[in-house]
Amino acid sequence: MDFKDKVAVVTGGANGIGRALVEEFLKSGARVASIDLDREAAQDLTSRFDRNQLFFMEGDVAIESTLQQFAQAIRVQWGKVDYLINNACISRGGIMTPCSFDDFNTVLRIGITAPYLLTVLLQDSFTDQASIVNIASTRGTMSQPNTESYSAAKGGLLALTYALSISLAGRARVNAISPGWIDTTNDPASFSSADHLQHPVKRVGHPSDIVKMVFFLCSEASSFMTGENITIDGGMSKQMIYHGEHGWTYQPPSEGTEPR
Ligand SMILES: NC(=O)c1ccc[n+]([C@@H]2O[C@H](COP(=O)([O-])OP(=O)(O)OC[C@H]3O[C@@H](n4cnc5c(N)ncnc54)[C@H](O)[C@@H]3O)[C@@H](O)[C@H]2O)c1
Numbered sequence: 001m002d003f004k005d006k007v008a009v010v011t012g013g014a015n016g017i018g019r020a021l022v023e024e025f026l027k028s029g030a031r032v033a034s035i036d037l038d039r040e041a042a043q044d045l046t047s048r049f050d051r052n053q054l055f056f057m058e059g060d061v062a063i064e065s066t067l068q069q070f071a072q073a074i075r076v077q078w079g080k081v082d083y084l085i086n087n088a089c090i091s092r093g094g095i096m097t098p099c100s101f102d103d104f105n106t107v108l109r110i111g112i113t114a115p116y117l118l119t120v121l122l123q124d125s126f127t128d129q130a131s132i133v134n135i136a137s138t139r140g141t142m143s144q145p146n147t148e149s150y151s152a153a154k155g156g157l158l159a160l161t162y163a164l165s166i167s168l169a170g171r172a173r174v175n176a177i178s179p180g181w182i183d184t185t186n187d188p189a190s191f192s193s194a195d196h197l198q199h200p201v202k203r204v205g206h207p208s209d210i211v212k213m214v215f216f217l218c219s220e221a222s223s224f225m226t227g228e229n230i231t232i233d234g235g236m237s238k239q240m241i242y243h244g245e246h247g248w249t250y251q252p253p254s255e256g257t258e259p260r
């Protein structure tokens with residue numbers, strides 16, 4: 001993909017999927033602005049790229065004044081925004097941990113409020129072809145026990161995607177990607193063969209699977225798409241599971257450990 005002279009903003013760009021996005025946008029010729037809490041990982045990244053191509057800010061997207069500073073720095077540094085990729089998120093568990101009032105709100109501030117506020121702050125800098133891509137999760141629409149903070153943030157991010165796609169109609173396209181299990185470890189030994197083979201496509205995902213869809217959603221090729229959520233999970237969320245079928249067995253939790 002050729003993104004020469006484009007400007008991409010990526011939150012949480014120091015590690016994992018965000019880092020892959022930053023690196024691939026830079027390779028494609030774009031200029032990138034990113035923000036992350038992880039100073040060490042960010043320094044490793046910035047040391048490999050030209051300051052005229054990559055602007056990196058150490059900061060917490062859960063803090064309003066930090067987002068204001070970041071947006072102002074982007075305006076000064078690049079003067080426009082073609083692509084906004086809201087990627088940063090965390091989990092603080094849920095009702096069984098339990099996740100406290102502050103923990104829950106922190107996850108929502110990172111996962112929903114920051115994408116909203118960054119959009120508000122950057123909207124006047126959007127170019128004609130602007131595209132926003134929100135990195136949600138299959139956990140926005142399906143769940144394991146004790147994931148309320150993360151699931152709520154991701155479900156809210158999907159709703160925010162639909163709402164913004166209408167409010168920004170004609171000014172920016174707004175889509176979401178819901179990844180399934182994406183290996184950000186770069187360590188094949190951390191996965192069993194069952195981890196891979198349980199997926200209908202027979203492998204765990206890779207950050208490049210997400211990068212490719214982000215690039216498609218930023219490109220002219222997706223110009224008729226807005227308000228959409230694309231699931232990239234190797235088919236896991238489409239797999240119907242019944243005890244005793246296809247090698248699957250259900251083992252009831254022992255008494256006393258079952259959630260009430
Ligand atoms: N990896 C997966 O299996 C998977 C699956 C579904 C969805 N996702 C989503 O993809 C996105 C990236 O996930 P990942 O696996 O690469 O995560 P990661 O933890 O490897 O990277 C997230 C980055 O965001 C940064 N970050 C976290 N909180 C921040 C804050 N408050 N302010 C600034 N930066 C902050 C972290 O420092 C880190 O560099 C997240 O939204 C995640 O929910 C990931």
